[in-house]
Amino acid sequence: MTKPKVLLTRRWPDAVERAMAERFDLTPNASDRPLGVSDFRDAFARFDAVCPTVSDKLGPEVFDLADTRTRILGNYGVGVSHIDLDRARALRMTVSNTPDVLSECTADLAMTLLLMAARRVGEGERQLRAGGWKGWHPTHMIGTKVSGATLGIIGFGRIGQAMAQRAHFGFGMKILVQNRSPVAPEVLVRYKAEQVASVDELLPQCDFVSLHCPGGRANARLIDGRRLDLMRPGAFLINTARGELIDEQALAQALWFGTIAGAGLDVYEREPAIPGELLGADNLVMLPHLGSATDRTREAMGFKVMENLTAFFDGKALPDRVV
Ligand code: DGY
Secondary structure, three states, X not given: OOOOEEEEOOOOOHHHHHHHHHHOEEEOOOOOOOOOHHHHHHXXXXXXXXXXXXXXXXXXHHHOOOOOOOOEEEOEOOOOOOEOHHHHHHOOOEEEOOOOOOHHHHXXXXXXXXXXXXXXXXXXXXXXXXXXXXXXXXXXXXXXXXXXXXXXXXXXXXXXXXXXXXXXXXXXXXXXXXXXXXXXXXXXXXXXXXXXXXXXXXXXXXXXXXXXXXXXXXHOXXXXXXXXXXXXXXXXXXXXXXXXXXXXXXXXXXXXXXXXXXXXXXXXXXXXXXXXXXXXXXXXXXXXXXXXXXXXXXXXXXXXXXXXXXXXXXXXXXXXXXX
């Protein structure tokens, strides 16, 4: 029996590429260079499955075709806002993603950013390495206490709950939650969390706000200038979800004028491009989209894509079907 032809758009962990190559007629991307629009259109004519990831932009122009050989997009990652799902559906493509396996590592990184921003870790390290540290003194680089503070979590899915787990049990934080649907009472009880009705209601009550909702058109610029003004002057904004959730120019202004105390970002609107105004803000901690970047998680994500493709080509129900 001929094996399905599968394309990986970037380099994947070796162990996953080896396993995929046994099961499928696999074309890996040895150069690791991102594909362009014409590469995708060409791939849709030649492969049964294409496996993109967050660094690929699959907008409407990619899907502007009469028909395709590709029947499934096995996305390497949980977020799918880089794929025009309506256009994929119109071409009768199935789309799968990789939930669960990255929740813990992404929440670990959100907590890292929260602690780094609150305790001025980036600033401190920069000062020390530049030879600017003059020794201990009582007023040196004073930060914000994390333990016992109030954390607002926007989006209370798997990653939001993993964040609550760390913040509540590890740091005794009070948890407020905003979520588009009601959260089950037993879940709220687990973290002694309280659900509020809207983002506007949550923001003024929090010392820290962490974003864990999906990106895409519906949530674009969810945190804009008006909402940054609703935050406390001593508060911090953390984003490990998607760059488009924040109006970056408005955030830069809020950081420069001290409307909020600081922020921690792992994701950006036009990554890897970062606006200069953000690069120059000392009260901002920035990481290069590292949320899921651990050996175990990146392998687990790849094996999850493999499970979904296997189910698809065996005619079985997909464990992680998006479309
Ligand atoms: C995801 O899974 O959506 C991440 O952003 C990629 O690590």
